[in-house]
Amino acid sequence: METFFAITVQLSKGMSTSLQIFALTLLFSIPLGLFVAFGRMSKHGLLRGITKVYISIMRGTPLMLQLYAVYFGPFILFGLPLTIQYRATATIIAFSINYAAYFAEIYRGGIESMPSGQYEAAEVLGLGKVHTFVRIILPQVIKRILPSITNEIITLVKDTSLAYAIAYTEMFTLAKQISSARGSLVPVFVAGLFYYIFNFVVAFIMERVEKRLSYYEIK
Amino acid sequence: MKLVEIKNLSKSFDGVEVIRDISFDVEQGDVVAIIGSSGSGKTTLLRCATMLERVSGGSIYYHGDCMVETINGKIQYASRDNLKKIRRHYGLVFQNFNLFPHMSVLNNILEAPVKAFRQPKEETREMAMKLLAQMGLEDRADAYPCQLSGGQQQRVAIARALAMQPDVLYFDEPTSALDPELTGEVLKSIKDLKQQGRTMIIVTHEMEFARNVADRIIYMANGVIEEMGTPEQIFNNPQSEKTKSFLGRTLY
Numbered sequence: 001m002e003t004f005f006a007i008t009v010q011l012s013k014g015m016s017t018s019l020q021i022f023a024l025t026l027l028f029s030i031p032l033g034l035f036v037a038f039g040r041m042s043k044h045g046l047l048r049g050i051t052k053v054y055i056s057i058m059r060g061t062p063l064m065l066q067l068y069a070v071y072f073g074p075f076i077l078f079g080l081p082l083t084i085q086y087r088a089t090a091t092i093i094a095f096s097i098n099y100a101a102y103f104a105e106i107y108r109g110g111i112e113s114m115p116s117g118q119y120e121a122a123e124v125l126g127l128g129k130v131h132t133f134v135r136i137i138l139p140q141v142i143k144r145i146l147p148s149i150t151n152e153i154i155t156l157v158k159d160t161s162l163a164y165a166i167a168y169t170e171m172f173t174l175a176k177q178i179s180s181a182r183g184s185l186v187p188v189f190v191a192g193l194f195y196y197i198f199n200f201v202v203a204f205i206m207e208r209v210e211k212r213l214s215y216y217e218i219k
Numbered sequence: 220m221k222l223v224e225i226k227n228l229s230k231s232f233d234g235v236e237v238i239r240d241i242s243f244d245v246e247q248g249d250v251v252a253i254i255g256s257s258g259s260g261k262t263t264l265l266r267c268a269t270m271l272e273r274v275s276g277g278s279i280y281y282h283g284d285c286m287v288e289t290i291n292g293k294i295q296y297a298s299r300d301n302l303k304k305i306r307r308h309y310g311l312v313f314q315n316f317n318l319f320p321h322m323s324v325l326n327n328i329l330e331a332p333v334k335a336f337r338q339p340k341e342e343t344r345e346m347a348m349k350l351l352a353q354m355g356l357e358d359r360a361d362a363y364p365c366q367l368s369g370g371q372q373q374r375v376a377i378a379r380a381l382a383m384q385p386d387v388l389y390f391d392e393p394t395s396a397l398d399p400e401l402t403g404e405v406l407k408s409i410k411d412l413k414q415q416g417r418t419m420i421i422v423t424h425e426m427e428f429a430r431n432v433a434d435r436i437i438y439m440a441n442g443v444i445e446e447m448g449t450p451e452q453i454f455n456n457p458q459s460e461k462t463k464s465f466l467g468r469t470l471y
């Protein structure tokens with residue numbers, strides 16, 4: 001039991017790093033995804049094309065590879081130094097642009113599934129485009145896409161461990177280090193427990209949000 | 220005073236003309252019923268008149284203000300600002316209500332006047348409650364659309380349109396999506412509006428209702444006005460063969 005606590009204390013720094021990657025990625029990718037979705041649905045062919053390619057690359061290549069690209073890219077292209085601080089930044093950038101692509105497709109699906117009658121009712125009542133989107137469309141889209149968003153968020157919790165690829169010491173990297181130092185698998189097990197509890201909390205919160213929005217039905 | 224003036228209106232989709240050469244006027248207090256078989260262009264006409272669809276030709280005026288004009292084949296819509304003003308002259312009630320499902324009945328009604336047009340909240344709320352009372356729904360103000368029957372939802376939609384204080388109210392088959400036992404309550408609400416002198420243009424398949432409520436009937440066939448007249452003229456003494464056979468099919 002004592003070792004268990006000792007390990008948890010040792011791991012705690014990694015936990016906070018993982019939490020940080022998680023929180024910052026959501027903070028940036030959720031709004032960024034909305035802009036990408038707008039680009040993807042834009043009237044301008046070029047913008048639509050660019051976002052389409054962007055989304056297909058983000059979804060079609062491993063996140064780990066994207067991490068490498070963001071981390072080593074500036075060094076290879078411009079000869080900028082590889083600093084330890086940049087590992088954190090690179091991780092957040094890579095995760096954010098990757099998740100923004102996934103969120104964008106979810107948003108797009110939600111927005112395109114809205115019946116045209118909602119737009120038309122708003123238009124005849126004289127509501128402007130922005131008003132219609134923010135007050136009429138978006139709240140309903142959020143309700144529709146919440147289950148898919150929950151899936152992405154749960155995947156993100158587990159994906160944070162990929163930061164080890166560029167030696168950014170989050171939870172899992174640390175667990176492996178401690179594991180080999182102690183010659184025991186307990187730290188890795190504790191790490192697994194941490195991800196599980198984390199996702200348990202995420203699922204619980206998302207369920208609450210879904211309940212909150214269940215006061216009405218969408219046909 | 221001509222509230223609505225429609226001249227030589229036409230609309231094509233991908234080169235296929237769906238309505239053509241539609242002309243009629245509506246005076247203050249008029250109730251006009253538009254009848255005709257499926258696909259004759261009734262919805263398209265209302266959608267052009269409410270700017271949900273751009274016309275392919277013709278002119279539309281509200282209160283003498285030009286919404287769209289076609290001169291020498293050139294279609295010219297009014298400026299954005301003018302269109303904004305003109306839009307306030309009319310309201311539209313849809314076949315499938317199109318209420319905002321995430322808002323309570325009261326907020327459905329208040330959204331446009333209070334949130335978009337910045338009318339004073341308390342006064343508008345009182346007016347909304349009066350409209351709901353008129354529709355027999357004052358006790359459902361806090362309900363959500365999914366908790367209401369179709370007939371109740373449609374009456375909320377009518378109240379929502381009226382809250383913008385339009386001069387003329389369009390209805391596109393307001394009872395077609397309803398179970399037969401619920402159509403009566405909606406038709407009755409529309410009759411009450413006529414008693415108050417509301418100007419209305421109603422697309423309907425309910426012939427009995429059209430006959431009782433309308434001052435004028437427009438019969439559309441294949442995208443044109445085949446015949447137009449008082450209910451007496453159209454129902455008792457139709458001139459066109461098409462009208463006769465349409466009425467023969469629907470009435471008996």
Ligand SMILES: Nc1ncnc2c1ncn2[C@@H]1O[C@H](COP(=O)(O)OP(=O)(O)OP(=O)(O)O)[C@@H](O)[C@H]1O
Pocket residue numbers: 232237255256257258259260261262263264
């Ligand atoms: N957006 C569109 N694109 C192409 N064709 C259309 C479109 N909207 C309507 N049409 C066609 O125009 C014709 C008239 O349709 P409209 O919906 O106006 O008829 P309607 O008289 O309202 O019929 P109903 O009684 O069934 O509602 C139909 O042949 C229809 O297929």
Ligand SMILES: [Mg+2]
Pocket residue numbers: 261262263391392
């Ligand atoms: Mg129709």
